[in-house]
Amino acid sequence: MxxxxxxxxxxxxxxxxxxxxxxxxxxxxxxxxxxxxxxxxxxxxxxxxxxxxxxxxxxxxxxxxxxxxxxxxxxxxxxxxxxxxxxxxxxxxxxxxxxTDGIGLVKDLLFNGVGLKDKAVLILGAGGATRGVVLPILKQQPGMLHIANRTAAKAEELARHFCQFGPVTGSGLEAIPPMAFDVVINASSSSLSGESPDIASSYIANQPVCYDMVYGKEITAFNNWCAAQGAGLTLDGLGMLVEQAAQSFYLWRGIMPDTQPVRQALRMSLSQA
Structure with missing residues (x-):
C-alpha cells in the first residue's frame, strides 16, 4: 500500500x-x-x-x-x-x-463565491503564510494587493519580491492606504493568541469579505472583530486546509477529490470536539 x-x-x-x-x-x-x-x-x-x-x-x-x-x-x-x-x-x-497553500486559499474563496478579479485586497502579516499565497492571489488579477505588517520593512520586501507579477504594495499597519478594501485576509498569528487586529475599523467600513487563515471550534478573534465592524462575510481557514490538501492529493494520485463532503465532515467533527 x-x-x-x-x-x-x-x-x-x-x-x-x-x-x-x-x-x-x-x-x-x-x-x-x-x-x-x-x-x-x-x-x-x-x-x-x-x-x-x-x-x-x-x-x-x-x-x-x-x-x-x-x-x-x-x-x-x-x-x-x-x-x-x-x-x-x-x-x-x-x-x-x-x-499548494495559495491555491487552497483561492479555491476556498471561489467555493464561497468570492472572486478576486479587479478587487482591492488587503493582507495582514508578512510571514511565511503570506508569502505562500501572494502569487496565486495575483494570478486572479486583483485591482490591487496591499500587504501590511507590524514591521513595515518585511511587507515592503515582499511587495518588491512579487511586484513583477502584479499590482502589490507593502507598508506598516499604521500606513495602510486610506481606501475601501473588498477582501481583508488575516495571515498573521493574532487569532492564535485571541487578539483582534491592530488596524482601524474604517478598513471594514466597505463591508468587505474578511478571511482568517486560522480556524477552530469557535469563531476566530479576527472574524469576531470584523463581524462587529460590519463585515459583509467572514470566513475561516478550514476550507483552505481542505482545498490545499485536495491539491496535494491530486499531485500524488492524479485525481481531484470532491472537497464539499470533507468540509462538512471536518466542520462537524470540530463542533463535536
Whole structure:
C-alpha cells in the first residue's frame, strides 16, 4: 500500500489524516496516510527514513516548510516564489517540492463565491503564510494587493519580491492606504493568541469579505472583530486546509477529490470536539 504522511512538530492536532482518509475512500484509492512527529533538528532524516520505507509523498507543516524547500531536488514555480514547500512528491527517484497553500486559499474563496478579479485586497502579516499565497492571489488579477505588517520593512520586501507579477504594495499597519478594501485576509498569528487586529475599523467600513487563515471550534478573534465592524462575510481557514490538501492529493494520485463532503465532515467533527 502506498504510504503518505504529514510532517510537523507539534503534529498530534493535525486534521490531515482525517482529510486524506476521506479523499482516499471517496476516490477508491488504496493508500495509508499518517502523522509523523519529526524532531526539530531531524526533519531531513525523518523524510529520508519515510522515503526508504516506501513513502510516495507527504505534506509539511510548521515549522518545516522552509527546511523542505532546501531539502528537495526540484521545485515547482509556486514553491520557488513562496520560498517554502508544503507538499513533497517522490517520483522517479527524485524528491520534488510544491506549495499548494495559495491555491487552497483561492479555491476556498471561489467555493464561497468570492472572486478576486479587479478587487482591492488587503493582507495582514508578512510571514511565511503570506508569502505562500501572494502569487496565486495575483494570478486572479486583483485591482490591487496591499500587504501590511507590524514591521513595515518585511511587507515592503515582499511587495518588491512579487511586484513583477502584479499590482502589490507593502507598508506598516499604521500606513495602510486610506481606501475601501473588498477582501481583508488575516495571515498573521493574532487569532492564535485571541487578539483582534491592530488596524482601524474604517478598513471594514466597505463591508468587505474578511478571511482568517486560522480556524477552530469557535469563531476566530479576527472574524469576531470584523463581524462587529460590519463585515459583509467572514470566513475561516478550514476550507483552505481542505482545498490545499485536495491539491496535494491530486499531485500524488492524479485525481481531484470532491472537497464539499470533507468540509462538512471536518466542520462537524470540530463542533463535536
Amino acid at each position: 502506498d504510504q503518505y504522511a504529514v510532517f510537523g512538530n507539534p503534529i498530534a492536532h493535525s486534521k490531515s489524516p482525517f482529510i486524506h482518509k476521506m479523499f482516499a475512500e471517496q476516490t477508491g484509492q488504496s493508500l495509508h496516510y499518517a502523522a509523523i512527529l519529526s524532531p526539530l533538528d531531524g526533519f531531513a532524516e525523518s523524510v529520508s527514513t519515510f522515503i526508504a520505507s516506501g513513502g510516495r509523498g507527504a505534506n509539511v507543516t510548521v515549522p518545516f516548510k522552509e527546511q523542505a524547500f532546501k531539502l528537495v531536488e526540484q521545485l515547482s514555480p509556486a514553491a520557488r516564489q513562496a520560498g517554502s514547500v508544503n507538499t513533497l512528491i517522490y517520483q522517479d527517484g527524485k524528491l520534488l517540492g510544491d506549495n
